[in-house]
Amino acid sequence: MAFLVLDRVRKEFGGSTAVEDFNLAVEAGEFVSFLGPSGCGKTTTLRMIAGFEKPSVGRISIGGRDITNARPNERNVGMVFQSYALFPNMTVGQNVGFGLKLKKVGREETQSRVNELLELIHMPDKGDSYPHELSGGQQQRVALARALAIRPQVLLLDEPLSALDAKIRDELRIEIRRIQRTLDITTIYVTHDQEEAMALSDRVVVMSRGVMEQVGPPFQIYNYPETRFVASFVGKLNQIPGVVIDSKTVQCGDERLQTTTPIEESPGTAVNVMVRPEELDIGAGEENQLVGVVESVNFLGAIVRVRIARGEQMITADLFNERLLELPEVEEAVTISFPAHACWVMKAN
Amino acid sequence: MTSLTSTSVEGQRPPRSWNWVGILPFLLFSSAFLLGPAIILLVRSLQANEGGWTLGNYRQLIDPQVLEAYGLSVRISIVTAVVGGVFGFLLAWAIIYGGLPRVFRSLLTTFSGVASNFAGVPLAAAFIFTLGRIGMITALFGFFGIDLYDSDFSLYNFWGLTVVYMFFQFPLMVLTITPALEGLKKEWKEASENLGATSWQYWRHVALPVLMPSILGTIILLFGNAFGAHATAYALTGGTLRLATILIGAQISGDVLQNQGLGYAVAMGMVLIMGLSIGLYTILQRRAERWLA
Numbered sequence: 001m002a003f004l005v006l007d008r009v010r011k012e013f014g015g016s017t018a019v020e021d022f023n024l025a026v027e028a029g030e031f032v033s034f035l036g037p038s039g040c041g042k043t044t045t046l047r048m049i050a051g052f053e054k055p056s057v058g059r060i061s062i063g064g065r066d067i068t069n070a071r072p073n074e075r076n077v078g079m080v081f082q083s084y085a086l087f088p089n090m091t092v093g094q095n096v097g098f099g100l101k102l103k104k105v106g107r108e109e110t111q112s113r114v115n116e117l118l119e120l121i122h123m124p125d126k127g128d129s130y131p132h133e134l135s136g137g138q139q140q141r142v143a144l145a146r147a148l149a150i151r152p153q154v155l156l157l158d159e160p161l162s163a164l165d166a167k168i169r170d171e172l173r174i175e176i177r178r179i180q181r182t183l184d185i186t187t188i189y190v191t192h193d194q195e196e197a198m199a200l201s202d203r204v205v206v207m208s209r210g211v212m213e214q215v216g217p218p219f220q221i222y223n224y225p226e227t228r229f230v231a232s233f234v235g236k237l238n239q240i241p242g243v244v245i246d247s248k249t250v251q252c253g254d255e256r257l258q259t260t261t262p263i264e265e266s267p268g269t270a271v272n273v274m275v276r277p278e279e280l281d282i283g284a285g286e287e288n289q290l291v292g293v294v295e296s297v298n299f300l301g302a303i304v305r306v307r308i309a310r311g312e313q314m315i316t317a318d319l320f321n322e323r324l325l326e327l328p329e330v331e332e333a334v335t336i337s338f339p340a341h342a343c344w345v346m347k348a349n
Numbered sequence: 350m351t352s353l354t355s356t357s358v359e360g361q362r363p364p365r366s367w368n369w370v371g372i373l374p375f376l377l378f379s380s381a382f383l384l385g386p387a388i389i390l391l392v393r394s395l396q397a398n399e400g401g402w403t404l405g406n407y408r409q410l411i412d413p414q415v416l417e418a419y420g421l422s423v424r425i426s427i428v429t430a431v432v433g434g435v436f437g438f439l440l441a442w443a444i445i446y447g448g449l450p451r452v453f454r455s456l457l458t459t460f461s462g463v464a465s466n467f468a469g470v471p472l473a474a475a476f477i478f479t480l481g482r483i484g485m486i487t488a489l490f491g492f493f494g495i496d497l498y499d500s501d502f503s504l505y506n507f508w509g510l511t512v513v514y515m516f517f518q519f520p521l522m523v524l525t526i527t528p529a530l531e532g533l534k535k536e537w538k539e540a541s542e543n544l545g546a547t548s549w550q551y552w553r554h555v556a557l558p559v560l561m562p563s564i565l566g567t568i569i570l571l572f573g574n575a576f577g578a579h580a581t582a583y584a585l586t587g588g589t590l591r592l593a594t595i596l597i598g599a600q601i602s603g604d605v606l607q608n609q610g611l612g613y614a615v616a617m618g619m620v621l622i623m624g625l626s627i628g629l630y631t632i633l634q635r636r637a638e639r640w641l642a
Contacts, residue, residue: 052539072542079543085536088640089558098554099544132639143540150544 001064003028003186004049004154009058011044011210018044020210022058029184031177033197036207037233042190045207046156049188050079062153078147082159084139086131092118092142093127099150117145120179137168144176148183155180155187161196173199194234198222206230228346231274238280238315239272240290241348250345253310257288258340265347275343280317282306282328285337290315292336294328308336387620394613406614415596415615422576422593423622425507429514430571436515437522438564444523445530458527461520468517473584476513480504505586513585514578518571525570529563532641559640566633573626576619593619 002025011019019041026032034042047053049060051072060068067075086095093114100110118124121141131139140160147155157176161169177200180187191197197204198218206213206221208229214221225231232239242252244265250257250273257273265271292308292315304319306328317336319325328334397403409415444454467475479486480497481504487497503509533556541551557564579594588595593615600612 050539050543052542072539073545073547076545077543079540081536081540083534083536085534085540087537087540087555087559089555098541098546101554102545102550146540146544 002026003030003063004188005059005061006045006049007059007061009045009048009055009060011041011048011053012056018210019048019055022212024205024212024215026186026188028186031180031187031189031200031202033189033191033201033204034207035191035194035197035204035234036213037192039209040207041210042192042205042207043158044210046158046188046190049154050077050156051075076150076152077154077156078150078152079156080140080143080147080158080160082162084131084136084143084163086139086143086146088131090130091127092123092129092131092134095131095142096127096145096149098146103150113149117149120148120182121145121175135168136164137172140164140172141175144179148179148185153186155185157187157189159190159192162191162193169196176200198234206234208233228349231346236277236316236318238275238277239346240275240310240313240315241270241272244269244271244345248340252290255288255290257290257343259343259345260341261344263345265345270348271345272348273343273345275338277305277316277318278303278320279338279342280315281337282317282319282334283337284335285339287340288338288343290336292334294330294332294334297327297330308334390613390616390620394610394617396610398608398610403610406610407617409608409611410614410618414591415611418591418593418596418615419618421507421591422619425511425514425592426572426575428511429518429575430568432511433515433518433571434522434564434568437519437567438526440519441523441526441530445527457523461523464520465517465524468578469580470584472513472516472581476504476516476585480509480512505589507590510582510585510590513581514575518575521571521574522567525567526560526563529560529567529637529641533559560637562633562637562640566630566637569626569630569633573623573630576626577623 004024004026006022006024009019009022010017022041022045024032034045036042044053048055051067051070051074055068058068059066062075062077087098090098093111096117097110097114100113105113114127115124118127121144123138123141123145126134126138126142131142134142140163143160144157160176161172164172173196176189189197189200198221201218203215204218204221205215206229214226214230216224221230222234225234231237240252240257242250242257244263244267245251245256246267247263248258248260250259250263250271252273259273263271290310292310295307295309295314296305298305298307299321302321304321304325304327306317306319308315308317315336394406395402395404397405440457443449444457449457476484478484481487482498484504490497501508504513537555537559538551541555542548546554577594579592579598582590582592583595583598588599597612597616597619600608600615
């Protein structure tokens with residue numbers, strides 16, 4: 001049986017529905033991310049698990065115990081907030097030990113646990129510092145240690161890295177995953193950053209407008225999106241309009257494109273051929289080919305992003321950077337190619 | 350060297366900023382009405398009434414009458430600051446966390462803004478008309494057979510003046526502490542609940558300690574507010590309650606037993622106490638701002 005279960009959970013604020021029929025079963029020790037744009041209901045769902053919001057309908061259980069109506073201080077879940085929420089009147093050590101103090105754990109045991117956690121977050125000498133003396137990244141580490149100090153059954157992280165700069169974010173992301181694996185703690189992570197969700201999670205829950213769009217491992221979410229929203233929200237995506245010819249062929253302007261994924265729409269239906277930018281190559285290929293004119297070439301370090309105009313439509317190709325890469329010139333007519341297995345078809349809006 | 354290089358590279362000096370000119374009216378005003386009078390006060394407190402320099406005025410500060418005046422001022426200031434502080438805090442807390450309708454909240458805030466500045470003769474008159482010997486409320490109580498003045502209560506003694514001072518102390522606390530209460534982050538409460546705290550434990554371990562510099566700072570502000578009050582006490586008691594401010598008035602402009610040098614020395618003592626209060630208030634506010642920013 002799953003460790004954390006959300007069963008048909010729904011949350012309404014006034015007349016509007018923030019989360020609709022949310023079903024999720026999380027295994028013990030699993031790392032699950034809720035991914036979606038602002039207002040998609042991911043934080044509301046997390047807050048329902050924490051007990052800060054009460055579900056309008058549905059049931060939440062942890063380890064078989066129904067916690068739907070339990071108060072936040074009775075749930076034994078640890079939460080890390082976007083704004084750190086460290087208590088400014090307490091030192092780092094006091095912040096980390098606060099939960100244990102409330103549980104009336106002995107002074108020595110508390111100190112030992114605080115030291116252990118400060119070691120875990122690589123801040124053993126900061127116990128006497130105050131939050132305002134720490135950087136944002138250090139404060140978030142302390143917030144993580146504080147949430148872990150009470151040995152929670154589930155760890156909840158609400159966009160914990162979004163207030164940090166890119167370098168610190170990358171470092172802390174690795175730290176969070178290391179600590180989660182070390183402690184083998186069931187973790188729910190809320191983010192709007194798809195790269196973060198992909199890099200950290202065992203499974204990703206993609207949400208939109210309060211609805212769960214797709215759940216699965218990052219590889220599956222990225223390569224086999226089940227809905228148009230997932231396909232366009234997770235990663236970049238080219239959508240080439242066309243008309244179905246048969247179960248494997250779409251007519252796109254003057255060109256015919258092939259796909260190995262069977263097309264469910266009947267012939268004559270308006271569809272879009274979906275293909276990721278990194279699947280495209282500049283130059284003639286053996287399977288699908290399109291022609292266009294280079295609009296721009298942007299060097300982004302590891303990749304070079306080429307935008308190609310096909311009449312009104314713009315297609316993006318991400319080429320992996322290498323020393324021998326020959327970059328196309330702006331306004332140069334080029335052929336784009338991609339294999340049949342790289343694309344799939346969705347019905348046009 | 351650096352500036353020369355910089356000038357030669359850019360070919361022109363950075364434009365001079367004239368923004369500081371905006372502070373000139375304030376500087377002129379404070380020089381004319383604060384710094385200037387304070388210097389005159391200091392000089393005159395060191396001058397004998399007959400002319401010449403002396404420390405005699407300061408020696409008279411240990412006179413029992415003067416000490417009593419200071420003592421009375423300090424006592425009434427402490428009582429009104431603490432009582433006004435506590436009840437003002439509770440009212441502000443109720444306004445913010447009591448789930449009151451927004452209209453009611455803005456009404457209370459507006460009232461506090463007006464009431465905190467309502468002092469002097471109008472305030473004294475308002476209380477005389479309501480709680481004086483033949484005031485409306487006194488009469489109303491009398492109608493029900495209760496004589497307020499039968500007990501030790503009098504509008505014209507220490508406790509009477511305390512009640513009157515509360516009229517502006519209480520709302521001043523509300524006005525000053527409300528932003529601090531609003532500065533408490535919702536996440537602190539949620540984080541403490543998440544760690545197992547009850548609402549009371551949150552207030553005890555987090556909210557009140559975080560607010561304490563603001564509360565203490567504001568109480569000191571209230572102390573200063575009451576300590577410097579003159580017109581209300583004088584209009585109400587006619588000088589029968591010998592506060593430090595009333596003593597100063599009597600010594601500087603009184604008709605009999607006038608001793609201007611002593612008046613200036615007492616005033617300097619008040620300046621010192623007020624300076625200490627402002628210093629403490631500033632220190633506490635800095636800490637509060639660091640925590641509640």
